[in-house]
Amino acid sequence: xxxxxxxxxxxxxxxxxxxxxxxxxxxxxxxxxxxxxxxxxxxxxxxxxxxxxxxxxxxxxxxxxxxxxxxxxxxxxxxxxxxxxxxxxxxxxxxxxxxxxxxxxxxxxxxxxxxxxxxxxxxxxxxxxxxxxxxxxxxxxxxxxxxxxxxxxxxxxxxxxxxxxxxxxxxxxxxxxxxxxxxxxxxxxxxxxxxxxxxxxxxxxxxxxxxxxxxxxxxxxxxxxxxxxxxxxxxxxxxxxxxxxxxxxxxxxxxxxxxxxxxxxxxxxxxxxxxxxxxxxxxxxxxxxxxxxxxxxxxxxxxxxxxxxxxxxxxxxxxxxxxxxxxxxxxxxxxxxxxxxxxxxxxxxxxxxxxxxx
Numbered sequence: 001x002x003x004x005x006x007x008x009x010x011x012x013x014x015x016x017x018x019x020x021x022x023x024x025x026x027x028x029x030x031x032x033x034x035x036x037x038x039x040x041x042x043x044x045x046x047x048x049x050x051x052x053x054x055x056x057x058x059x060x061x062x063x064x065x066x067x068x069x070x071x072x073x074x075x076x077x078x079x080x081x082x083x084x085x086x087x088x089x090x091x092x093x094x095x096x097x098x099x100x101x102x103x104x105x106x107x108x109x110x111x112x113x114x115x116x117x118x119x120x121x122x123x124x125x126x127x128x129x130x131x132x133x134x135x136x137x138x139x140x141x142x143x144x145x146x147x148x149x150x151x152x153x154x155x156x157x158x159x160x161x162x163x164x165x166x167x168x169x170x171x172x173x174x175x176x177x178x179x180x181x182x183x184x185x186x187x188x189x190x191x192x193x194x195x196x197x198x199x200x201x202x203x204x205x206x207x208x209x210x211x212x213x214x215x216x217x218x219x220x221x222x223x224x225x226x227x228x229x230x231x232x233x234x235x236x237x238x239x240x241x242x243x244x245x246x247x248x249x250x251x252x253x254x255x256x257x258x259x260x261x262x263x264x265x266x267x268x269x270x271x272x273x274x275x276x277x278x279x280x281x282x283x284x285x286x287x288x289x290x291x292x293x294x295x296x297x298x299x300x301x302x303x304x305x306x307x308x309x310x311x312x313x314x315x316x317x318x319x320x321x322x323x324x325x326x327x328x329x330x331x332x333x334x335x336x337x338x339x340x341x342x343x344x345x346x347x348x349x350x351x352x353x354x355x356x357x358x
Contacts, residue, residue, distance in 0.1 A: 087133020
C-alpha cells in the first residue's frame with residue numbers, strides 16, 4: 001500500500017494550466033481545419049506535429065528556437081514518410097524499420113539529453129504511424145496519401161513556430177524558457193558508455209519484437225502492443241524504480257480508459273457515428289491538454305492521460321465491440337509486460353555500471 005501511495009502521490013503545486021490551455025488553443029486550429037475540409041485522417045499527423053514540436057522547443061533566443069524546431073520538424077517529416085510509406089508492406093520491413101529507428105533514437109543520447117528526448121518523441125511518433133497506417137489500410141473507405149500525411153505533420157510543426165513567433169512579438173522579443181520546463185534542456189555532447197549502447201540495443205530489440213508479433217501474426221489491434229511498450233519503457237538508465245512504476249501504471253490506466261471510450265461508437269451508425277467520432281477527437285485533445293497540465297502533479301496520471309489521448313486518436317477509424325476492446329487491453333498488457341522486462345534489464349545494467357565505476 002505504501003508503494004501504491006507513492007506511485008499516485010499528488011503534488012497540487014505542480015499543475016500548470018496556462019501551458020495546457022496554450023496547447024489546447026493551438027490544437028483547435030488543425031482540428032477545425034480538417035473538420036472543415038473533411039479529411040480527418042490527416043488530423044493525427046498535424047496534431048502530433050504541433051504537440052511534439054512544442055515539447056521539443058528548447059526555449060532561448062527566437063532564432064535558436066526556430067532552427068531547432070525546423071530541424072526536428074524535418075526529421076519528423078522523414079519519419080512520417082517512412083512510417084506511412086511502409087505501413088502496408090510486408091511485416092519484415094516494419095520490424096527492421098522499427099528496430100533501426102529505435103536504435104538511432106537511443107544512441108541520440110550522444111548529442112545531449114534534450115536531443116535524446118526529442119529523438120524519443122520521434123521514435124514514439126514512428127510507432128504511432130505504423131498503427132495509423134495499419135488502421136487506414138484495413139478500411140477501403142479511408143484514403144490516406146503518404147505525402148499528405150507528411151504535409152500535415154509539417155503544417156502542425158509550422159503552426160507551433162507561428163504561435164511562438166506571435167508570443168515572442170507580444171512579449172517584446174524577449175528570450176523565453178522552454179515551454180515544457182521539466183524536460184531536460186541540456187544539449188552538451190555525452191560519451192556513449194557500454195551500458196548505454198546495450199540498453200539502446202535492448203530497447204530496439206523489444207520494439208522490433210513487439211512489431212513482429214503485432215504485424216507478423218496479424219493480431220487484431222496488435223499495434224497497441226508496441227505503442228504500450230514504447231510508452232511504458234524507461235527512456236534512460238538513470239530513471240528510478242518509482243518513475244518506472246508510474247510509467248507502467250499510467251500506461252495501463254490510459255489503455256483501459258481509451259478502450260472504454262472507444263466502446264462509445266460501437267452501436268452507432270450514420271450521422272450519430274460521425275458526431276460521436278468528432279466528439280471523441282475533442283475528448284482526446286482534452287486528455288492531451290490535461291497531460292500538458294499535470295506533468296508535475298502526478299507522473300502516473302500524466303502517463304495515463306497521454307496514453308489514453310494517443311490511443312483514442314490512433315484507433316478511431318476502427319469499429320469497436322467488446323471483442324475488440326478485449327484485444328486492445330490484452331495487447332496493452334503484453335506491451336507493458338515487455339516494458340517491465342526492459343526495466344529489469346535496465347536495473348541490471350545500472351547495477352553493473354555502479355559496481356564497475358571507481
